[in-house]
Amino acid sequence: xxxxxxxxxxxxxxxxxxxxxxxxxxxxxxxxxxxxxxxxxxxxxxxxxxxxxxxxxxxxxxxxxxxxxxxxxxxxxxxxxxxxxxxxxxxxxxxxxxxxxxxxxxxxxxxxxxxxxxxxxxxxxx
Numbered sequence: 001x002x003x004x005x006x007x008x009x010x011x012x013x014x015x016x017x018x019x020x021x022x023x024x025x026x027x028x029x030x031x032x033x034x035x036x037x038x039x040x041x042x043x044x045x046x047x048x049x050x051x052x053x054x055x056x057x058x059x060x061x062x063x064x065x066x067x068x069x070x071x072x073x074x075x076x077x078x079x080x081x082x083x084x085x086x087x088x089x090x091x092x093x094x095x096x097x098x099x100x101x102x103x104x105x106x107x108x109x110x111x112x113x114x115x116x117x118x119x120x121x122x123x124x125x126x
Contacts, residue, residue, distance in 0.1 A: 035060075 035042070035057055043053040082095040089095070 039053050039056065042048075042056065043050070082098065085095045085098065086092055
């Protein structure tokens with residue numbers, strides 16, 4: 001593969017990464033910003049004070065601040081560890097299996113966490 005083809009491939013990968021990050025950011029925005037509109041319903045359902053309800057809007061920010069260092073640590077160590085496993089095994093099959101197993105664990109955990117939780121049909125629009 002010549003240098004020009006590698007540069008084109010790297011540019012394409014860079015654009016793909018940028019698009020992926022923007023799509024993830026767009027999906028994370030709605031859950032974090034929608035709590036303000038739902039705050040009166042949350043306050044009524046939980047029978048909490050206005051102060052406690054207002055503090056709910058800061059919980060995502062506090063969670064991000066608490067978890068961010070660990071996320072950066074995992075983000076820094078993960079690729080190095082998978083590259084090390086690739087160097088030992090000589091192919092990408094085992095590292096990709098590890099990533100796949102982690103993905104399956106995350107999906108199963110997410111499904112279990114959301115099981116048997118239903119939102120009452122009380123839309124403010126009806």
